[in-house]
Each structure stands twice: as C-alpha cells, then as structure tokens.
Amino acid sequence: MRITDNVFNDVREILAFSKENILDIKRIIDKFKAEKSDQTETEIDDFLKTKFSREILDSYSNYIEEIRNFADLYLLPKEGSEIINFHNLKSGILEELRLFSNNLINLKLNCRNTKRFLKNNSYLEQFIMTVQSLIDEDDDLINKFENSLNNLEGIYDNIGYIWIEANIIKNLNLKINKFPNILIKWEEIKELNDFIEESNQDSIKKRKKKKKGVFLTSYFNDIYQFFNRKQDDKINIYSDLIFLLFQNNLIEEFNEVEDLDEFVNVLDRKEIIQKLKKFLRPIVKSLIEDKLKSLLNEIEELEKNYKLEEDKKKFNLKTLLEQEFSLYLPKIAEYYLSGLEKKYQATISDLKEYDEFKNIAKFYSEKTELFYSLIEKILEYINDFEWCLIPYEDTTDSYKKTIENVLSEITRRKEEYVFFLKTVRKERLRDRVRNFIYEKIAEVNDLMSKYQDDTALIVREEFPQIKQIRDILSNYKVSIQKIKDEVYKKLDFYKEKDIDIYQIIKQWEDNFTLKKQQLSFLLSMMLNKLFKNFKELIEEEDLMLEHIKEITAQNDKIETVPLNFALSNFLVDKLTEEELNERIGEIKVRIENLSKEIYLYQSELTNLQKTLASRVKIREGITSDSIRCGVCHKQFDFAKEQIIKCPFCDAVYHYLCVAFWLSKYNSCPACQNQFLDPGAGIYSEQEEKE
Known part of the structure; x- marks a missing residue:
C-alpha cells in the first residue's frame, strides 16, 4: 500500500455513472428478470458484485485504518507536544483522502441509481451502508x-x-535504525529501507569481520536522490518522509569518524558554510519581507514625507534588500526609527499641553515595541534554523549578532527619544512658568516704580506739621528777639551803674535753660513719634517687599513661610545638586538666625521663671530649694505649679495632689490640723479689720 497515488483494482478514480451506464445496467437487470429462472437473484447478485466490488471497499477501509494509525503516531500533534507541520506529506495524504471521499460518494450514488431497478436487494443495501460508514x-x-x-x-x-x-x-553520513512495521507497510518507506540495506551489504560484511556493531548507514544525498529518481513530482512528499524518519530518530546524524572513516577538512567545512549561508540568504530575506511587510510600507511612506536618505541619495527599498543582511537590517531599523522621530519632531513644535507629549511618547513606544517584537520573531525563526544546520550551526551566528545589535539599538533609541520628549516637555513647562514669572515681575516692577514715584513726591515736600512749627517758631523768634533786645538795652544801660545784676542775668539764663529743655523735650517727643512712624512705615515696606520676594501661600497659623520651606516638598526632586547645595546653605543661615533668637527668648524665659519661683517661695516663706511634695514626694516647679502650704506645720503640697483630700477632710494630711473654712466668714472679718 502506498501513502499516495494508490490504485485499487486498477482503478484510481471512480466516476459517477452516466445516463448510458445506468440504462445498460437496467437492460441487464431486466434481462435477468425476464428469464425468470431459479438462479435469477443469484445471477443479479453476481452481476452487482462485478459492478460494486467489496474488494475496493476493503482496500479503502484498510488504507483509512492504516493512515489513521500512521497519522496518530507520527503526524497529528498530541496534546502538549511540539507541532511539526510536515506540510507536503499531510497535503499529499489529504489529497488522497479527498479523492477516496469523492470515489466513495460516486460509488454510493451509483449504487443508489442501480438500486432503483431492484427492490429489497440486501447486497446493495449492505454495500451502501458500508460505503456510508x-x-x-x-x-x-x-x-x-x-x-x-x-x-x-x-x-x-x-x-x-x-x-x-x-x-x-x-x-x-547517516545512521539508519530499524524501521518499525507500521512504516514498512508503506511502499515508499519499504523501498527506501530495501535500498539502504542493499547498499550496506558490503560494509556490513566488513564490520562483521572486524567484530564491530552491525548498523546501516547512508549519505543523505543518496537517500534523497533515490526518491528523486523515482518520482520527481512527489519529491516534496518524500522529503517530508525523510524528515519524519529523522524526527523519530530512525535516521540519525552519525559523527563517529573512526567507524565511518570520514573527515571534513577545514576548506571543505568553509565551503559548506558558505553554501549554507547562500542557501539561507533568500530564506531570511523572505522572512524579513513578510514579517516586516507593513513596517517596510511605512518606511516608504515616511521617506516620501521626511526624506530618510542623506546626501540626496534616492531611497530604494528593493535595492536595500539586495545587500547583505548585516547591512540592510540595521539600515531598516535606522530608517524606521529616524522616520518616526522626524514625524513626531514635526508635531512637537506645535504641542502645548502636557498630555499631548505623553501621547506622542506612548505612540512612539508602542511603535518601537512592535518593531522590537517583530525582530524578536525573526530571531526565533533563525534560532529554529540552527538545529537543521548541525554541525554547522554557527552559520547563523552573523545573523543573530546583527539582530541582537538591532534589538539593542531599538531599545537605546526608544529610551533616548522618550527621555528627549520628557526633557522637551519639562523645558516647555519651565518656559511657560518662566514667562509667567517674567510677566508678573514686570507687573510688580511697574507697581514698585509707581510706588517709588508717589512716595518721592511726598518725601521731596516738607511735612506740613514741621512747616507750621517752623512758621510759628519764626514768629515767636521775632517776638522773643524784640524782648531780648529790650532786655539787652536795659542791662547794657545799667551795667556801668555799679549794680549787681549777675543774679538777675542768672535767673534769666536758668529760666530759659529750663524752657529750652522743655521745648527740646517736646520737639524730641515729636521727633521720636515721627521716627517711630517712619520706622513702622519702613518695616511695612520691608514686609511688603519680603512678601513679594517669597512666593508662599499664607494661612491663619503662619503669616509668612520662607520659600525654601514652603516649596521644599515640591522642589526637592526637581533641583540640581548645585541648587540643592544653595538651598541647604540658605536654610542653615535661617536656622542659625532663629537659633540666636530662640536662645535669647529662652534665656529671658528662664530668668522670668526663676524670678517668679523666687517670689513664690518668699511669699510662702519657703527657704529650702530641695523641698518636696508631701504626697508625691516630687520637687516643685514654683514657676509652673500651684502649691498649698499648711499654716500649722509648714508642709507643702501640689494642689492637684491634695485637692481631693482637702475637699473631703479640710485638714492637713501631715498634722491633721483643720484648715480655715472660707465659708465661716473669717476671711471677710479679717478684711474688715484691715
């Protein structure tokens, strides 16, 4: 039995009966019926057996059964097992099965057409049932x-x-193991087995003489040529058969040089590797063209829009693919990645919103990741080729190295471009913030200039109150000068009269010295008041300028928060090392200034508390510094804690320690003497006496 091209009963194809065929059968059956002999039914059955032979059904049944066993064992994938296509062999068997199906359908149809001329013919009925099965x-x-x-x-x-x-x-040179019976049944494989055994007769005899193991060997090309000579149009099916035998370890690569007396020298090996590379080149090219088809089309579209080739060279994808793999695959990657970058670069200049940058980064990442996965798929195919090339599997090393370099380049370019997009996005945002700040600085500067101009007008003018005082002073000065002139004339008149006027002049001087002091004090008060007002004004101006400088959000608890503190959580991850060092220095200076102020306040607080404690001790008549509470035995902090002292035994307690006792017993826990009852009126009597 053959795997394909079977001929059963000298028939390859069964055709449906023509009208003439059916009429001929009818005439023969009618003739048998017309004779009306005892052998009529037997004669009809014998005639039907010639037309509808069970032998052909048995042949089909045997083929279907054998093919099922063969397929289940070798061709149809089992659950969890690796699928090997055997495309040509399966296609050949499928063609054979379809032919059988067509033959059986025609046979069934012919049988039914014949059955119309006979009633209750058991042979035909059984035949139809068998055919349908x-x-x-x-x-x-x-x-x-x-x-x-x-x-x-x-x-x-x-x-x-x-x-x-x-x-x-x-x-x-291959080692041929014994083929199992399930394979020897097929003529194609049996012929191969017979050919190998016949070609090994001489070598088997030699091995027996040398007492070495007896096994069959054959060069691969001898096996291939054996099939090729027999039937050229079925060579693909035979090729799959050889591959099937190899997959099931019935044909093995045999590398024992000592037994086979063979040696492949360096030059031969180099020549074989070159031939294998030449053989793989169109296969890999076809792989690239198919797997990267959509991507290559996209590259051509990018070339039209963004000019990928430098030096004004004309871009030609077909010419590119004619180059060596190590040249054209990196160029494909370069063209595609550059094209994407140029495409998005043209879009970036018009982007304004943050999400738009994110979308471009997302699209670029998706494109490059898809490209990466396609190149990885190509690498998987090339890795699958390796075991077919043993012991020359290093033939694919150059392909794998090129692909790995391309994968690394894709990853690098993706990371760099995404980083570039992030940098551009940040710079755009920074420019937006910077421009906003510049606008606001200009607005504040305008306001400050106006403030400066407005205050300058006032500062240049003399204060009205001072001008009024100066006018009053001038008036009084004239009047006083008149009086002074009168006094001077009078005294000058009497100075030669031998009159003691020293005391009189002294009285004048003392009087006006006092007046001068009074007036100076009055003006000093005015000056101090003006100075205080100006100082407050200057402080308000400083505060305003400080508020302008420090961009902070104010709340009820903190009037002003330094910029470095208020924005530290926001800025800390954004600052450069230089900016971080600068801000650390600023904060240290602020902390140092605050530390000085805190130290002064703490010193003042300590002095105040010490003074307060001293006065409490004096008031209560306590002289010892180590006095302790009579209940908890802890020392007192006279500046912070409320105390109660027994007027009888001078025992001292914390108020909280003795409050419950007093509310219940109103007596000293130490001496048991009863404290004065505020409700008895004693305090009020003492106050009245006083």
Whole structure:
C-alpha cells in the first residue's frame, strides 16, 4: 500500500455513472428478470458484485485504518507536544483522502441509481451502508488533517524543507535504525529501507569481520536522490518522509569518524558554510519581507514625507534588500526609527499641553515595541534554523549578532527619544512658568516704580506739621528777639551803674535753660513719634517687599513661610545638586538666625521663671530649694505649679495632689490640723479689720 497515488483494482478514480451506464445496467437487470429462472437473484447478485466490488471497499477501509494509525503516531500533534507541520506529506495524504471521499460518494450514488431497478436487494443495501460508514471515517480523518495543517506563511515556515536542503549541502553520513512495521507497510518507506540495506551489504560484511556493531548507514544525498529518481513530482512528499524518519530518530546524524572513516577538512567545512549561508540568504530575506511587510510600507511612506536618505541619495527599498543582511537590517531599523522621530519632531513644535507629549511618547513606544517584537520573531525563526544546520550551526551566528545589535539599538533609541520628549516637555513647562514669572515681575516692577514715584513726591515736600512749627517758631523768634533786645538795652544801660545784676542775668539764663529743655523735650517727643512712624512705615515696606520676594501661600497659623520651606516638598526632586547645595546653605543661615533668637527668648524665659519661683517661695516663706511634695514626694516647679502650704506645720503640697483630700477632710494630711473654712466668714472679718 502506498501513502499516495494508490490504485485499487486498477482503478484510481471512480466516476459517477452516466445516463448510458445506468440504462445498460437496467437492460441487464431486466434481462435477468425476464428469464425468470431459479438462479435469477443469484445471477443479479453476481452481476452487482462485478459492478460494486467489496474488494475496493476493503482496500479503502484498510488504507483509512492504516493512515489513521500512521497519522496518530507520527503526524497529528498530541496534546502538549511540539507541532511539526510536515506540510507536503499531510497535503499529499489529504489529497488522497479527498479523492477516496469523492470515489466513495460516486460509488454510493451509483449504487443508489442501480438500486432503483431492484427492490429489497440486501447486497446493495449492505454495500451502501458500508460505503456510508467509510465516507464518515474518511471525512473524520480529513477534518483532523485539515485542522492540523497550518498554512505556510513562507518558505521560512517550512522547517522540513529547510532541513532537507541544508542536508543536501551538508551530505552527512547517516545512521539508519530499524524501521518499525507500521512504516514498512508503506511502499515508499519499504523501498527506501530495501535500498539502504542493499547498499550496506558490503560494509556490513566488513564490520562483521572486524567484530564491530552491525548498523546501516547512508549519505543523505543518496537517500534523497533515490526518491528523486523515482518520482520527481512527489519529491516534496518524500522529503517530508525523510524528515519524519529523522524526527523519530530512525535516521540519525552519525559523527563517529573512526567507524565511518570520514573527515571534513577545514576548506571543505568553509565551503559548506558558505553554501549554507547562500542557501539561507533568500530564506531570511523572505522572512524579513513578510514579517516586516507593513513596517517596510511605512518606511516608504515616511521617506516620501521626511526624506530618510542623506546626501540626496534616492531611497530604494528593493535595492536595500539586495545587500547583505548585516547591512540592510540595521539600515531598516535606522530608517524606521529616524522616520518616526522626524514625524513626531514635526508635531512637537506645535504641542502645548502636557498630555499631548505623553501621547506622542506612548505612540512612539508602542511603535518601537512592535518593531522590537517583530525582530524578536525573526530571531526565533533563525534560532529554529540552527538545529537543521548541525554541525554547522554557527552559520547563523552573523545573523543573530546583527539582530541582537538591532534589538539593542531599538531599545537605546526608544529610551533616548522618550527621555528627549520628557526633557522637551519639562523645558516647555519651565518656559511657560518662566514667562509667567517674567510677566508678573514686570507687573510688580511697574507697581514698585509707581510706588517709588508717589512716595518721592511726598518725601521731596516738607511735612506740613514741621512747616507750621517752623512758621510759628519764626514768629515767636521775632517776638522773643524784640524782648531780648529790650532786655539787652536795659542791662547794657545799667551795667556801668555799679549794680549787681549777675543774679538777675542768672535767673534769666536758668529760666530759659529750663524752657529750652522743655521745648527740646517736646520737639524730641515729636521727633521720636515721627521716627517711630517712619520706622513702622519702613518695616511695612520691608514686609511688603519680603512678601513679594517669597512666593508662599499664607494661612491663619503662619503669616509668612520662607520659600525654601514652603516649596521644599515640591522642589526637592526637581533641583540640581548645585541648587540643592544653595538651598541647604540658605536654610542653615535661617536656622542659625532663629537659633540666636530662640536662645535669647529662652534665656529671658528662664530668668522670668526663676524670678517668679523666687517670689513664690518668699511669699510662702519657703527657704529650702530641695523641698518636696508631701504626697508625691516630687520637687516643685514654683514657676509652673500651684502649691498649698499648711499654716500649722509648714508642709507643702501640689494642689492637684491634695485637692481631693482637702475637699473631703479640710485638714492637713501631715498634722491633721483643720484648715480655715472660707465659708465661716473669717476671711471677710479679717478684711474688715484691715
């Protein structure tokens, strides 16, 4: 039995009866019926058996059963197992099964057309049932093959083909293990087995003489050429058969040089590697073109819009793919990434909102990640090629190295561009804030200039009160000068009269010295008041300027918060090292200034508390510094704690320690003497006496 191209009873294809065929059968059956002999039914059955032979049904049944066993064991994937397509072999078997299905359907139809001329013919009824059963089995098997047969995306997807072609180049000597009976049943495999055994007769005899293990070997090309000579149009199916035998360890690569007396020298190895590279080149190119098809189309579109090629060279994708893999794949990556960057760069200049930058970063990341995954997929395919190339698997090293470099470049460019977008976004935001601050600085500067102009007008003018005082002073000065002139004349008149006027003059001087002091004090008060007002004004101006300088949000608890403190949580992750050092220095200076002020306040507070404690002790007549509470035995803090002293035994207590006792017993816990009762009127009597 063959796997494909079976001929049963010298028939490959069963056709449906034509009208003439049906009429011929009718005439023959009518003739048998017209004879009306005892053997009529037997004669009719014998005739039907010639037209509808059970042998062909048995042949179909055997084929379907054997193919099912063969497929379940070797072709149809088991759960959890790796799927190997065997595309050509499955397609050939599927074609055979479909032909059988068509033959059986035609056979069933022919049988039914014949049955119309006979009533209750058991042979035909049984035959139709058998045919239908075979159709169901055949259809079930067809469905299994169709479900397991994946469409090949390209030549790179047919691992069996790659293995065959690579081994034609390698032409290794193979060790052939014994084929199981389930495979020997098939003529194609039996012919191969017979060919290998026949070609190994001489070598087997030699090994027996040398007392070495007996095994079959064959060069790969001998096996391949054996099939190729037999039927060229089925060579793909035979190739899959060889691959199937290899997958099931029935054919093994045999590398024992001592036993096989073979040696591949360096030059031969180099030549084989070159041939393998040449063989892989169109496969990898096809892989690139298929997997990167949409991306290559996108590159062409980007080239039209953004000019990817430098030096005014004409961009030609077809010419690019004719170059070496190590050249064109990095160039594809460069063109694509540069095109994306130029595309988004043209958009960035018009962006204003924060989310728009995020969207571009997201789109760019998605594009590069998709590109990365496609290149990874290509790497997976090339890794799958490796085991087909053993022992020349290093043939793919250059491909893998190029791909790994491209993957690294994609990752690097993605990180750099996303970082660039973030930097641009931050700079745009910084420019926006900077421009806003500059506008507000200009507004405040305008206001300060107006303030300066307005205050300058007032400062240049003399204060009205001072002017009034000066006018009054001038008036009084004239009047006083007149009086002074009169006094001077009078005294000058009497100075030669031998009159003692010293005391009189002294009285004048003393009087006006006192008046001068009084007037000076009055003006000093006025000056102090003016100075105080000006000082307050200057402080308000300083505070206003300080508020302008420090951009802080004020609340009820804190009137002003330094910028470095108020915005520290916001700024700390944004500052450079230089800015951090600068701000740390500012804060240290502020802390130092605050520390000095705190020290002064603490010193003053300590002095006040010490003075208060001393006065309390004097008031209560306490002289000892180490006196303790009679209840809790802790020392007193006279500046902070309220105390009670017994007037009888001078015992001293914390108010809180003895309050409950007093409320209940109104007596000293130490001497048991009763304290004065405020309700007895004693205090009021003492106050009246006083």
